[in-house]
Amino acid sequence: MKRKIFLILLLSLILVSCTNKNNDNNKNIYTSIYPIEYLTKEIVGDKYKVINIIPTGVEIHGWEPSMKTVASMSDSQLILVNGLGLESWADSVSESVGESKIVEVNKGIDYIKLTETEKEEHSHGDYDPHIWLSIKNMLVMAKNIEEEVVKLDPENKSYYEKNLERLESSLKELDGKFETALENYSGKAIIVPHDAFGYLVRDYNLKQIPIEGINSSSEPDLGTVAKIVDKAKSDNVNTVFYEYGGSDKIAKTIAKEISGETKEIYSLENITDELIKNNEDYYTLMEKNLNNILESFK
Ligand SMILES: [Zn+2]
Numbered sequence: 001m002k003r004k005i006f007l008i009l010l011l012s013l014i015l016v017s018c019t020n021k022n023n024d025n026n027k028n029i030y031t032s033i034y035p036i037e038y039l040t041k042e043i044v045g046d047k048y049k050v051i052n053i054i055p056t057g058v059e060i061h062g063w064e065p066s067m068k069t070v071a072s073m074s075d076s077q078l079i080l081v082n083g084l085g086l087e088s089w090a091d092s093v094s095e096s097v098g099e100s101k102i103v104e105v106n107k108g109i110d111y112i113k114l115t116e117t118e119k120e121e122h123s124h125g126d127y128d129p130h131i132w133l134s135i136k137n138m139l140v141m142a143k144n145i146e147e148e149v150v151k152l153d154p155e156n157k158s159y160y161e162k163n164l165e166r167l168e169s170s171l172k173e174l175d176g177k178f179e180t181a182l183e184n185y186s187g188k189a190i191i192v193p194h195d196a197f198g199y200l201v202r203d204y205n206l207k208q209i210p211i212e213g214i215n216s217s218s219e220p221d222l223g224t225v226a227k228i229v230d231k232a233k234s235d236n237v238n239t240v241f242y243e244y245g246g247s248d249k250i251a252k253t254i255a256k257e258i259s260g261e262t263k264e265i266y267s268l269e270n271i272t273d274e275l276i277k278n279n280e281d282y283y284t285l286m287e288k289n290l291n292n293i294l295e296s297f298k
Contacts, residue, residue: 026075026076026077027047027048027049028048028049028050028051028075028076028077029044029048029049029050029051029076029077029078029079029080029149029152030050030051030052030053030073030076030078030079030080031050031051031052031053031079031080031081032052032053032054032079032080032081032082032086032087032090033052033054033060033082033086033132033269033270034052034054034268034269034270034271034282035132035138035141035268035282036052036080036081036082036105036132036141036145037050037052038281038282039105039138039141039142039145039167039282040080040145040149042142042163042166042167043142043145043146043149043160043163043164043167044149044160044163045159045163047153047156047159047160048149048153051076053065053069053073053079054270056270056271056272056273056276057245057270057271057272057273058270059216059270060086060269060270061086061215061216061269062088062215063089064088064089065089065093070093070096070097073093073097074096074097074098076097076101077101077152078101078103078148078149078152079097079101079102079103080103080105080145080148081102081103081104081105082104082105082106082129082131082132083104083105083106083129084104084106084111084125084127084128084129084131085125085127085129086129090102103148105141105144105145105148106131106141106144107140107144108140108143108144109131109137109140109141111127111128111131112127112128112198112199112202113126113127113128114126114127114128114214118195118213118214128195128198128199128214129214130196130197130198130199130214130267130269131199132199132268132282133196133197133198133199133200133267133268134199134200134202134203135171135174135175135178135203135286136175136203137199138171138282139168139171139172139175142164142167142168142171143164143168146160146161146163146164170283174283174286174287175203177287177290178203178204178286178290179204181290181294182204182205182206182290182293182294185204185206185294185297186204186205186206187205187206187207188206188207188235188297189206189207189208189209189231189232189235189237190206190207190208190209190237190239190241190265190293190296191208191209191210191211191228191232191237191239191240191241191251191254192208192209192210192211192241192265192267193210193211193212193216193241193242193243193246193251193265193267194210194211194212194213194214194215194216194243194267195208195210195212195213195214195216196210196214196216196267196269197210197265197267200289206293207235209228209231209232209235209237211228211240211250211251211254216243216267219250220250225250225253225254225257228254229254229257229258232254232257232258232260233258237258237260237296238258238259238260238261238296239255239260239261239262239263239292239295239296240252240254240255240258240260240261240262240263241262241263241264241265241292241296242262242263242264242265243264243265243266243267244264244265244266244272244275245272248262248264263292263295263296264292265289265292265293266285266286266288266289268282268285268286271285
């Protein structure tokens with residue numbers, strides 16, 4: 001079955017690459033998820049068109065590309081992915097698009113090892129893939145991306161370096177805001193929609209109480225909800241965060257149990273068209289996260 005799918009894929013690739021000859025796809029860089037798209041756009045400026053593979057507003061965990069998407073990727077020279085098992089589709093398309101074009105941007109990051117329970121529902125690796133929720137990690141990813149872009153287009157090295165510098169100072173400023181604001185809340189806990197905020201809480205000495213697991217696919221059963229309520233009570237938590245644009249049903253249930261309230265948080269795994277229209281980006285949404293987290297500690 002797999003071989004058959006591969007053959008169909010191959011045929012469609014040949015077809016598309018024959019009809020697409022006039023497109024200047026050499027000027028396209030593909031990214032897998034929004035935070036990588038954000039960093040890459042800041043670095044390449046007007047030199048490349050950055051296309052995010054996963055459409056806006058879609059759940060990224062377990063997402064699979066269509067054959068058309070795979071075909072268009074194969075004409076690009078560079079496909080930047082998160083790695084750590086987040087893109088479960090990367091292995092299966094690497095044969096068709098060219099393995100060497102797919103580059104992971106996580107090199108040099110101090111990964112968080114998943115616990116045995118977390119691993120049980122996470123079939124693709126040993127580490128937490130949500131690296132972009134640490135601004136410090138974003139700095140490492142930005143440098144990795146810049147290096148790849150320079151390899152692709154060494155002539156414009158100084159242009160990319162300048163863009164990287166600007167991006168780095170903006171990320172450092174954002175990280176500074178978190179550091180200063182959260183300084184006095186060491187050890188405080190936040191209830192988050194899914195197990196995605198491990199890197200963020202590590203950076204600022206907080207704790208996360210996740211409602212759903214690492215892949216945000218399964219609604220918790222009553223036992224799990226009861227455990228969350230217990231933890232929330234012992235940690236004096238009064239706010240339950242739900243994912244922006246997602247359902248707040250379970251968050252409301254838990255909030256009722258702890259006589260607290262609900263607020264939204266952005267895991268930034270994806271962005272919606274509405275947010276883009278409102279000129280929101282990684283920086284502004286992380287600022288909103290910070291403000292909402294601060295509010296929850298009051
Ligand atoms: Zn996630």
